Amino acid sequence: MTAPVIAIDGPSGAGKGTVARAVARELGFAYVDTGAMYRAVAWKARHDRVAVHDEAAVEPIAARASFDLRGGRVVIDGHDVTRAIRTPEIDVAAAAVARLPRVREALVARQRALAGQGGVVMEGRDIGTAVLPDAAVKIYLDASPEERAARRAGDPAHVLSGAALGEVADALAARDRLDRTRDASPLVEAPDAVRVDTTGVPVDAVIARVLDIVRAGIGDAAGGRASAARD
Ligand code: DC
DSSP, rough: OOEEEEEEEOOTTSSSHHHHHHHHHHHEEEEEHHHHHHHHHHHHHTTTOOTTOOOOHHHHHHHOOOOOOOGGGGGETEEEEETTTHHHHHHHHHHHHTOOHHHHHHHHHHHHHHTTTTEEEEEOOOOOIIOOOOOSSSEEEEEOOHHHHHHHHHHTTTTGGSSOOHHHHHHHHHHHHHHOOOSSSSOOOOOOEEEEEEEEOHHHHHHHHHHHHHHHHHHHHHHHHHHHHOO
């Protein structure tokens, strides 16, 4: 039997990365950050002097670039861009390439291949709706816009960390708008997703709640693996 796949979606700053990573670690599953793939494609487009709105030029990058997402690093075509993709410029460029239907098609195919063997927690915007509609468990993480902006401003991995909260909130609201209003796979909650509002909830409590939902959803599959690991 293939190990289950878990889909975690939601807007920026909802805590998807922290939660998905912790859930993957706890279950012994792989973790895939699909936003990092859109960011890396945007980085490579800029590196190759390709306009991020030029679908015909960006699509081959999405289709053919080599990605290495192991160990928390993001490497595209041999360039380690782990830090370089967390900038305000790449925030904007990634949202632009994510609007291009052929770029999405190419990345979605690669994301499905990554999840093919199962045992994966995949995080993004369209995982439960488009990439893995048959995921064993779908979680939609959300939080108030104010809290999401505050978290993003305080994220040490993000170059915006020193910026005024108001600017971060504005930039976040603009990206949310782009993600929710694009024609190709806009950010929407899957009807069969479990919604978890993380506003005012400490991260450990969010992780515990999501793990409960995931364990209940994958039931015997997780129990079987856990007892096999103990024996
Ligand atoms: O999660 P993030 O901020 O790293 O995502 C970067 C951009 O890619 C953001 O504009 C949303 C978009 N994205 C997407 O359209 N679909 C995904 N599965 C993941 C991210």
